[in-house]
Amino acid sequence: MKKMLFIFLAAFTLAVNAQNTIPKSAVDIAPLLIGEKIPDIILKSSENADVNISDLLKKKKTVLIFYRGGWCPYCNLHLQSLAEAEKQIIDLGYQIIAISPDSPENLKITEEKDKVKYTLLSDSKGELIKAAGIAYQVPENYKTVINVHSNGINTSLLPVPSVFVLNTEADILFEYIAPDFKQRISAELLVSVLKNLK
Numbered sequence: 001m002k003k004m005l006f007i008f009l010a011a012f013t014l015a016v017n018a019q020n021t022i023p024k025s026a027v028d029i030a031p032l033l034i035g036e037k038i039p040d041i042i043l044k045s046s047e048n049a050d051v052n053i054s055d056l057l058k059k060k061k062t063v064l065i066f067y068r069g070g071w072c073p074y075c076n077l078h079l080q081s082l083a084e085a086e087k088q089i090i091d092l093g094y095q096i097i098a099i100s101p102d103s104p105e106n107l108k109i110t111e112e113k114d115k116v117k118y119t120l121l122s123d124s125k126g127e128l129i130k131a132a133g134i135a136y137q138v139p140e141n142y143k144t145v146i147n148v149h150s151n152g153i154n155t156s157l158l159p160v161p162s163v164f165v166l167n168t169e170a171d172i173l174f175e176y177i178a179p180d181f182k183q184r185i186s187a188e189l190l191v192s193v194l195k196n197l198k
Contacts, residue, residue, distance in 0.1 A: 023136045026160045026179035031133040038064065038170045039131045043099065044122040046107035051121055053128065054170060056097060062166045063089060063190065065098040066134055066159040068181060069149050070110035075100070075161065078184040079114045085187035086118055092194045094165075099123050101158070103151040124153035134160045134177065163190065165197060173197055 023029050032038070040054035056062070065082065067075040082089075082096055089096060096118035102110065107120040129135045135157040138146055147155045163185050165174040174193055176185040 022130065022157055026136045026158075026181070029134050029136055029160055029177075029179070031160075031162065031175065031177050032164075032172060034172050034175060036172055038164065038166060038172065039128070040170075041123075041128040041131060043128060044104045044124070046104050046111060046120055046122075048104040053097075053121070056095075056119070057166055057170045058168050060095040061093055061168060062164075063094050063096045063194070064164040064166055065096065066129060066132065066162040066164075067098055067100045068158050068161060069100045069102045069146065070106055070113065071102075071145050071149050072181070074182055074184065076110070076114050078161070079110065079116055081184075081187040082190075083114060083116050083118070085191055088191050089194060092191070094194060095119070097121060099128060099159075101126060101129065101146060101154040102149045103153070105151065106149050122150075124150040126154055126157045126159075129157065129159040132159075132162070132164075134162050136160060165193065 043051050043053055045051050069075060079098060086096060099121045101124050102122055103124055104122045107122055111120055123129050126135055138156055138158050143155060160177055160179050161181050161184060163176040164172050167173055174197060
């Protein structure tokens with residue numbers, strides 16, 4: 001009986017600790033590093049279809065963007081600047097994929113509003129965001145907006161806005177991660193990085 005009680009308490013403690021592993025603030029994250037791989041996780045397209053991220057990454061070198069959501073004006077400006085630089089990025093042999101906790105329906109709104117032709121994917125459950133090490137606990141003042149934009153799936157986390165440049169094996173070649181959500185890599189600097197990675 002004591003052994004069963006110990007096992008139960010150990011399992012309970014592990015479950016509680018697992019829920020508390022998301023850092024409280026954006027400055028406390030521990031992102032994947034250059035040389036590590038982006039894990040293989042199923043996300044949703046704007047058409048609500050399952051998308052295996054590794055299948056997409058195998059097709060072409062990738063600029064992988066994580067953004068907070070279509071409700072964030074800084075994210076919208078960043079997505080628009082990438083859309084303007086998309087031809088240059090494609091000419092350098094890359095595709096652009098942008099991921100947020102937004103629901104597939106809200107991705108469609110962002111595509112139209114920001115004139116985005118590249119791929120937007122939904123990670124409402126935060127699985128890839130957590131696996132990339134860029135998730136942090138939602139500040140109280142954002143809980144309602146992320147709940148609405150994820151259709152009630154996400155109430156607990158946000159990604160630190162991040163850019164990962166990947167090869168076709170999903171290895172990270174370059175990353176730009178800024179805990180201050182107002183700071184984003186410029187399209188010009190990103191293009192320059194891509195040129196230097198060739």
